[in-house]
Amino acid sequence: xxxxxxxxxSDPVVAQIxxxxxxxxxxxxxxxxxxxEFGFNYHYISSYFNQHISEGFSGYLNTVRxxxxxxxxxxxKMSISDISAAVGYSDHGYFxxxxxxxxxxxxxxxxxxxxxxxxRNEK
Numbered sequence: 001x002x003x004x005x006x007x008x009x010s011d012p013v014v015a016q017i018x019x020x021x022x023x024x025x026x027x028x029x030x031x032x033x034x035x036x037e038f039g040f041n042y043h044y045i046s047s048y049f050n051q052h053i054s055e056g057f058s059g060y061l062n063t064v065r066x067x068x069x070x071x072x073x074x075x076x077k078m079s080i081s082d083i084s085a086a087v088g089y090s091d092h093g094y095f096x097x098x099x100x101x102x103x104x105x106x107x108x109x110x111x112x113x114x115x116x117x118x119x120r121n122e123k
Contacts, residue, residue: 013038014052017045018060025064026088031057065089066102073107074114080107 017034034057035045050056055063065087072083084095084107099107 011052014049017049018053021061021064025061025068026086028090029061029088061088062098063102065095066099069095069099069107070103070110073111080111083107 017038020034020037021029031046031049032042034040034049035042038045040048046057049060053060069083069087072078072086073080076083078086080096081092084092087095089095089098096107099110103110105113
């Protein structure tokens with residue numbers, strides 16, 4: 001599921017932003033929060049992030065959240081609704097749509113394949 005990075009590895013600001021997102025992914029988080037946290041203008045940080053991360057802020061946040069949800073699906077018996085909330089989605093339906101878009105299968109299918117030992121090609 002990786003492949004979203006452009007030239008972010010060498011940029012310390014992008015690395016700090018990515019660390020912040022990885023620590024706060026499960027909270028209500030938007031680009032305004034990031035801009036305030038790092039003392040940037042909203043439009044500047046949006047452009048800056050897009051230059052360094054090919055999927056942009058929303059795409060990166062969704063990728064982090066879906067990766068975390070995959071861990072929970074494979075390692076816990078939490079309901080899918082609880083997992084969607086635990087990784088920061090307030091809308092369960094939206095979580096399922098994003099999961100399917102990024103993973104090529106529903107959260108239920110992912111859990112079943114992980115628990116049965118059969119692994120489908122993940123994106």
